[in-house]
Amino acid sequence: MRTTNLGHSTVSLLRGFASATALAAVASRGLDAQGTGLTKTAAAIASTPLGALTPVGPAMAASRDDAVLFGFRLQYGSQKLPAGRTLASYAVSANAQIEGGALISATIGQQRGDASICGESGCDAHRLMAGLRYSTNFVTTRPFLKLPFFSKNDATGTAALEFGAGWANPGFGEKQHWAADVTVPLSVAVGQNVRFVTFATPSVAMAWGTTDRRWSRGQRFLMGGGVTAQEIGRWVGVQGVDLSVALQRVFSPYGSTVGVSLTWMHVP
Numbered sequence: 212m213r214t215t216n217l218g219h220s221t222v223s224l225l226r227g228f229a230s231a232t233a234l235a236a237v238a239s240r241g242l243d244a245q246g247t248g249l250t251k252t253a254a255a256i257a258s259t260p261l262g263a264l265t266p267v268g269p270a271m272a273a274s275r276d277d278a279v280l281f282g283f284r285l286q287y288g289s290q291k292l293p294a295g296r297t298l299a300s301y302a303v304s305a306n307a308q309i310e311g312g313a314l315i316s317a318t319i320g321q322q323r324g325d326a327s328i329c330g331e332s333g334c335d336a337h338r339l340m341a342g343l344r345y346s347t348n349f350v351t352t353r354p355f356l357k358l359p360f361f362s363k364n365d366a367t368g369t370a371a372l373e374f375g376a377g378w379a380n381p382g383f384g385e386k387q388h389w390a391a392d393v394t395v396p397l398s399v400a401v402g403q404n405v406r407f408v409t410f411a412t413p414s415v416a417m418a419w420g421t422t423d424r425r426w427s428r429g430q431r432f433l434m435g436g437g438v439t440a441q442e443i444g445r446w447v448g449v450q451g452v453d454l455s456v457a458l459q460r461v462f463s464p465y466g467s468t469v470g471v472s473l474t475w476m477h478v479p
Contacts, residue, residue: 252429255388255418256461257290257468259377260318260342261433262390263300264288265457265470266412268439269348269369269398270306270314280308282451282476284316290468296325300340306476313347318377328383338382346373346396366401373414385420392416392433406441412459431466435459444475451478 256262264286284304291297302320309315323337349372354365373394381387398410412435419428437457444452453474460467 250429251420252418252431253461253466254385255379255420255429256390256416256431256433257298257466258322258338258379258382258385258388259340259390259418260300260302260320261375261377261392261414261416262459262461262466262468263290263298263320263322263340263379264302264318265437265455265459265468265472266394266396266410266435267455267457267472267474268408268410268437268441268453269346269371269396269400270308270441270453270474270476279310280477282306282308282474284318284472284474286318286320286470286472288468288470290466292324292328296328298322298324300470302340306474308476313345316342316344316346318342318344322379322382324383334384335382338380340377340379342375342377344373344375346371366399369396369398369400371396371398373412388418388420390416390418394433400441402441404445405443408439408441409436410439410457411436416461432462433459434462449475451476 265288267284284306286300286302286304288300289297300320300322302318304316304318306314306316319339319341321337322340326336328336348369350368350370352368354367373396375392375394377390379388392414394412394414396410396412398408400406400408412433414433414435415430416433417428417430435457437455439453439455441453442450443454444450453476455472455474457472458467458469
């Protein structure tokens, strides 16, 4: 009898310990962001340029005779949240391309949200964000694919490698957020004077966020993609202008961002 009671007590103790462990694991991975209703990891990604903005297509190939090319990019991104609320982000980037190869971008922007995100307690319904990206191509194919309407210009493919880092200051009742990612952009381009590029950007991201009492960290897989019209400015007599429309999905509830970007690179 005593053995049976001891067995029941041990089982109960183990069940209690397992439940507590599971709850702790869920809490550490799925902390709700105070204002947006997202988990901490998703909120950290969504509040930095990595998730607040959408990816862009590759830059038009440049001559390696030019040591450095420079340019600027304007971006807008929009993300839906629970209860019909949204986050809207605006940013400007400075770009430098080194000898027709590596592209380095520095971004600064602001994210704004619906006033209802803050609730009755009130909070800053906006935050500053910034980011850095380094991108380099490691595979560029020869023309390999014939497409309708482009019979004289077979499509070419490109694979690149990108490293990014982002930061966002406190806002929406949350603390600061940080994010870092590794992305492998894949693209297929066709055209001559104006080139049309379809691209996909699989990415693995790590994000950090804080609450008043806890530091949390998490990882997410992201998938983005879209279409870029390179040198679209030629239609109006302006060289070096690209237009991108894209979508990015963080594999977490309410993790989709849609956006548009306009890029200008100096053409010697």
